Amino acid sequence: MRIADRLVWRDGALTEGHRRVPEETAVALTYNGGTQAVMMATPQDLSDFAIGFSLNEGLITSRDDITSLDVVELDDGIELRMWLPDAFAERLAERRRNIAGPTGCGLCGIDSLAEAVRPAAHVPQGRRFTPREIMTALAAIEPLQKLNHETRAVHAAAFWTPARGIVALREDVGRHNALDKLAGHLTQTHSTASEGLVIMTSRVSVELVQKAAAMGAPILVAVSAPTALAIRMAEAAGITLIAVARNDGFEIFTHPERISPEAGARSPHTDKSHVA
Numbered sequence: 001m002r003i004a005d006r007l008v009w010r011d012g013a014l015t016e017g018h019r020r021v022p023e024e025t026a027v028a029l030t031y032n033g034g035t036q037a038v039m040m041a042t043p044q045d046l047s048d049f050a051i052g053f054s055l056n057e058g059l060i061t062s063r064d065d066i067t068s069l070d071v072v073e074l075d076d077g078i079e080l081r082m083w084l085p086d087a088f089a090e091r092l093a094e095r096r097r098n099i100a101g102p103t104g105c106g107l108c109g110i111d112s113l114a115e116a117v118r119p120a121a122h123v124p125q126g127r128r129f130t131p132r133e134i135m136t137a138l139a140a141i142e143p144l145q146k147l148n149h150e151t152r153a154v155h156a157a158a159f160w161t162p163a164r165g166i167v168a169l170r171e172d173v174g175r176h177n178a179l180d181k182l183a184g185h186l187t188q189t190h191s192t193a194s195e196g197l198v199i200m201t202s203r204v205s206v207e208l209v210q211k212a213a214a215m216g217a218p219i220l221v222a223v224s225a226p227t228a229l230a231i232r233m234a235e236a237a238g239i240t241l242i243a244v245a246r247n248d249g250f251e252i253f254t255h256p257e258r259i260s261p262e263a264g265a266r267s268p269h270t271d272k273s274h275v276a
Contacts, residue, residue: 052184
């Protein structure tokens with residue numbers, strides 16, 4: 001994070017001032033000496049990012065597949081240097097990415113339409129949650145967004161369980177990066193995504209659904225609205241997609257069976273229509 005000088009125009013007057021802004025740097029993810037992706041990211045929790053990205057993109061199947069991981073700072077960015085067993089060489093060749101993506105680009109480097117909309121993994125059933133639990137989880141996130149409190153310029157991805165509250169929260173200028181960082185942390189701490197809620201402080205795009213499915217997260221909660229493709233992907237993956245989640249409620253778009261009505265709550269008389 002840095003302090004940036006600024007001029008402020010308000011109430012008909014121009015004044016000088018300062019603002020805290022987040023860092024953004026090029027982060028190259030390299031495997032066995034070759035660059036697979038270059039992402040613009042917030043340079044913190046980078047080991048989590050390397051592991052989570054590798055898992056969510058299907059480049060590895062477990063943390064143990066990475067035999068070594070080094071975070072190397074260079075003049076023009078940061079390299080996350082990973083080495084995998086030779087058996088992964090063919091998979092890497094198929095997914096090779098040698099282009100730089102914009103901030104938080106979840107699909108940069110994809111070289112086919114089929115890969116861009118690849119079917120998501122089908123998630124386990126997991127447990128049920130009440131609306132009260134979901135609202136409790138949402139309320140717990142805001143105080144922990146330290147970087148966003150100071151900059152108002154980053155997204156957060158968090159994991160919450162009834163027994164432990166917020167287990168982990170990761171921030172980044174890119175929402176996809178934040179989710180990858182969260183996934184990396186969960187796998188290193190042996191936390192199971194099916195036990196709780198994954199919460200995003202962003203809109204829901206199809207890439208976020210694909211990454212949540214790769215994590216095995218049955219419920220994805222977001223503060224903004226989803227795209228139509230994200231809804232279709234969540235439906236197919238068996239994910240309960242909750243969005244437009246605010247302090248006064250939320251909207252359930254897919255698989256509402258995981259949400260248990262509160263005692264005395266009214267059951268809505270809704271149809272079963274789906275987004276086309």
